[in-house]
Amino acid sequence: APKTVLITGCSSGIGLALAVKMARDKQKRFKVIATMRNLGKRGCLEAAAGITLNKTLEIRQLDVCDERSIISCINSIPNRHVDILINNAGVGMIGPIECQTIEEMKGVMETNFFGVVRMIKEVLPDMKRRRSGHIVVISSVMGLQGIMFNDIYTASKFAVEGFCESLVIQALKFNIFVSLIEPGPVVTEFETKVYEDAENADYSTTDPETADMFTNLYLKNSKAIFSSLGQTPNDIAEHTLRVITAAKPPFRHQTNAVYTPMTALKHADPTGALMTDTFYKMVFKYDTLMHISLKAIKVIRWQAQKMRQGVKMLGFR
Template sequence: MERTVLITGCSSGIGRASAEAFLDEEWTVYATARNTADIETLGEREGCRIATLDVTDGDDVERVVDRMLDEEGRIDCLVNNAGYGQLGPVEDVSSDAVREQFDVNVFGPHRLIKAVLPAMRRREDGTIVNVSSVLGRIAVPGTGVYSGSKFAMEGMSDALRNEVREYGIDVALIEPGPVDSMFEDRVESELGGLDRSGAYESFYSLYEDYDAVGGGGVGAIAPEEVAADVVNAASSTEPAARYPVGPIAKAGELGRYLPTWLADGVWSLAKKLG
């Protein structure tokens, strides 16, 4: 029997690369995006079904999950990939923008998890792959809101992993560093839309040019590299709890163990040099 996977955020980047990688491995793929026009070419591939899915819309989530269960009778894997990065100093990000960030990056995956778990429990089998970030493990200035959403995803996944283990369900986190994708375009637009207080211009000088912190530059990885770990996690009988992807993500794992005073000192130095 062919394995089935539901993937969110397939219009570009990691989501699209993951859909392609699962199809190459002959999975039945339900590729979703807010606008199906963005994924029409995926739908032309054998084994791929496409659907409109806005993760902030509970009715959308229920509709797509019900359709998949009706057509396939099972969901072997859920890949929570849809998300974006709201950057900027915490003070400069509006409360509405914080709410939107968490609605997409935290509440959205939670809606999907709640929707697929009953079917996975009945079969006593399934894997949930949550796409996080190195910034879900270590926060840096100017990333407080985005990191907060990814820290939340990490904590929720750690708890969930041990809650569902007895039902034969696995939970894995994918933690990429900077990725060559349209994600960086969204980052630039999010920075440009902030109402700056004028208090943090030194930080903007570091973050306004996203390439300077890895996007598309040194340390950035291809979406296909992340997708390979997504498929590995979904296919493994005993997936790892975490998959750091790329050199910056692996360095970030080590950075977690720095004493706080030393990590703070690094950023103080960076500010002076900037």
């Protein structure tokens, strides 16, 4: 029988691409429940779903910030049976923290962190009873590595990563897999929305040096990075499908290999100096990502060798 997959945030971007890819699966392995906060925005998904609509893909309302909407959506599924939960809904926020209110920051945590927690709380007991299930979260490389002017967004993704890293061990005992997908930049409305907000924001609440650093240095570089390294929603959907169909799904999966050395820096040097020096040089001395990656790879190789020796000493291998 096809597996029931519930995906959050399917009106655009990665969620939409993933819902359609799974619904169009040639082997018909999935029954997709594509959810969105506002059903008024279902047009793009309906068009992309085409003949799969109301066959292998159903659209339902679900706001990850509204517990009642989560419960009524799950209750509408026969036996509340969700084989695979994909937590995709998320919002971005960039800029100097002096220009952001605590309320705005809480909004990001509500969606990106508590939204995931609410969803997992609702499906986990049923998955435990059935002793099967897969919980997937679309995290980010920013769930592993902080990036300047993404302080709150990064904190929300770190929160999700910490939550899942804690839960995964218990879940495995019930034969439930947990997987974090960690994309780098992806060209979606997400990017457009954060840039729009950034362009309309008031930077008079921070000092001119910080405002200039953000509007000139950060925004320009960030746009250049998105256009050179950005992946498509379909790329992320493909990676996610691979994780879902793996015999033993990985706990973490990065979709953009360019970022892997960058996220490994802090593990290579527990004092954090390698990471902070590298990023400082990247931002203010204009070292290129490639230049940094090559240097980082050398240090990481050396560290990996030391770690292997450490593991041997602990008697694990």
